[in-house]
Amino acid sequence: MCLDIGRAAAAGRASDREQEAARLVESAGADVVEVLRGRRDRPDSKTFAGTGKIEEIGDAVRLHGAHTVVFDHALSASQVRNVERALAEGGQAVRVYDRTELILEIFGQRARSHEGKLQVELARLEHHATRLVRGWSHLERQRGGLGKTGGPGEKQIELDRRMIGEEVKKLKARIAKVTQDRATQRSGRARAGVLRVSLVGYTNAGKSTLFNRLTGADAYVADQLFATLDTTTRKLWLANDSSAAISDTVGFIQDLPHSLVAAFRATLDEAVQADVLLHVVDSASPSRDEQIAAVNKVLKEIGAANVPQILVWNQIDRVPGLQPEVIRDPCGKILNIKVSAVTGAGLELIRGALLEMAGATPTDAQPCAA
Numbered sequence: 001m002c003l004d005i006g007r008a009a010a011a012g013r014a015s016d017r018e019q020e021a022a023r024l025v026e027s028a029g030a031d032v033v034e035v036l037r038g039r040r041d042r043p044d045s046k047t048f049a050g051t052g053k054i055e056e057i058g059d060a061v062r063l064h065g066a067h068t069v070v071f072d073h074a075l076s077a078s079q080v081r082n083v084e085r086a087l088a089e090g091g092q093a094v095r096v097y098d099r100t101e102l103i104l105e106i107f108g109q110r111a112r113s114h115e116g117k118l119q120v121e122l123a124r125l126e127h128h129a130t131r132l133v134r135g136w137s138h139l140e141r142q143r144g145g146l147g148k149t150g151g152p153g154e155k156q157i158e159l160d161r162r163m164i165g166e167e168v169k170k171l172k173a174r175i176a177k178v179t180q181d182r183a184t185q186r187s188g189r190a191r192a193g194v195l196r197v198s199l200v201g202y203t204n205a206g207k208s209t210l211f212n213r214l215t216g217a218d219a220y221v222a223d224q225l226f227a228t229l230d231t232t233t234r235k236l237w238l239a240n241d242s243s244a245a246i247s248d249t250v251g252f253i254q255d256l257p258h259s260l261v262a263a264f265r266a267t268l269d270e271a272v273q274a275d276v277l278l279h280v281v282d283s284a285s286p287s288r289d290e291q292i293a294a295v296n297k298v299l300k301e302i303g304a305a306n307v308p309q310i311l312v313w314n315q316i317d318r319v320p321g322l323q324p325e326v327i328r329d330p331c332g333k334i335l336n337i338k339v340s341a342v343t344g345a346g347l348e349l350i351r352g353a354l355l356e357m358a359g360a361t362p363t364d365a366q367p368c369a370a
C-alpha cells in the first residue's frame, strides 16, 4: 500500500500525523510500502494536474507493486476517479482510498456485534450518499450551462439516491430496535441510582486495558487503532457496599468521519448518558494535547461536552518521572489522575475519585473562595 500524506510538512522527520496515518493503514491489515509527502503547498494540488504528484505516486506504485494508494485527507469522488484513471493510464490499476474510507474500512473489518455491523453499514451508505449528492450538483451545474434538462446521468443518480435513502431508513429502524435493550438497561441503572461511568478517549490510549484491570473483564486489547467498536458495560466495585457501572466503548481519532459519528450515535450514547466520563489519555504520546482536543471535539458533537469529566493520564510507566497522583483545581475538583493500566499503579485513585463523585464519602475538597 502506498500512502500519500496530504497534510504533512514538506520536509523533516515523519510527523506524528504521518505515523498515525501509517498505523491506520496497518490497522486495516495492509503493509505501508512508502510514505509520500503531501503537496498541499502547490496551487494546483486539488486536481494534482501538473504537480508531478501522479507521476510520483505512479513511480512508487510501480516500484513496490502496490495495489492501493491511500490519501490522508478527504478526497472528492471525482478526485478519486481522476487519480485512479491517471494511474490506470500509466498501466497501474490501483484502488484509491481517502482517510474517511480507510477508517470506514477498518470499522467494517472490526465490527463484530450485530449492532456494530449495522452501524458501519449505515455509515458507508451515508458516506456514499454524500458523494452522489456531490456528483449530482456537479451535473446540475453542467446541465444549466447547456440549457438542457434531464439526462441519463441525472436519472441514475436520482434512482441511486432514492435507493440509498430507503436502505438508510431501514437500517436506522433495525439499529433502533437493537439498541432498545441497551437503553432499557441504562434507564434501569439510572433508576437504581448506580453511578454510570464511561471510558472515552483517543484510540489506543488504553481504555480497554483499564476497563479489564478495573473490572476483571476480558475485553479485546491490542496495539492497533480501533480495537474496540462495541460498548461493554460491567459492574465496577468501588468500596464495601458501593459500586458503579462502567462502559468501555469505541475510541476517537482526529477527523473522525462525520458519517461514522452519526451512525455510531447509539454506541456513543453511553457517553452522553453517563454521570462521569473517564477521559483516558496516552500520556506517553507526543501528540496527547491534540488527541485530548480531538476527543473533546467529538464529545461536543455527540452532546456530551457537559458531562463531568476526569482526565486519566494513562501509561505513566512509559514516561520517566510520572507518579500516580490526583491533581485538583483550587476548588478541590478532580482534574486528572495519573495511572498505569498495565502495572496497576494508581488504580485505587480512580476508585477513590469515583466514590467521591458518587457522594459515598465526604469530599476532601476545600471550600472554594471563588
Ligand SMILES: Nc1nc2c(ncn2[C@@H]2O[C@H](COP(=O)(O)OP(=O)(O)OP(=O)(O)O)[C@@H](O)[C@H]2O)c(=O)[nH]1
Residues within 6 Å of the ligand: 201, 202, 203, 204, 205, 206, 207, 208, 209, 210, 220, 221, 222, 223, 224, 225, 226, 227, 228, 229, 249, 250, 251, 252, 314, 315, 316, 317, 318, 339, 340, 341, 342, 343
Ligand atoms: N505500557 C503501557 N501500555 C499500555 C497501557 N495501557 C494500555 N497499554 C497498551 O496500549 C495498547 C492499546 O490498548 P487498548 O486498551 O486496546 O486501547 P484502547 O484505548 O481500548 O484502544 P481502542 O479500542 O483501539 O480505541 C495495548 O497494546 C496495551 O497493552 C499502560 O498503562 N502502559
Ligand SMILES: [Mg+2]
Residues within 6 Å of the ligand: 207, 208, 209, 220, 221, 227, 228, 249
Ligand atoms: Mg479498546
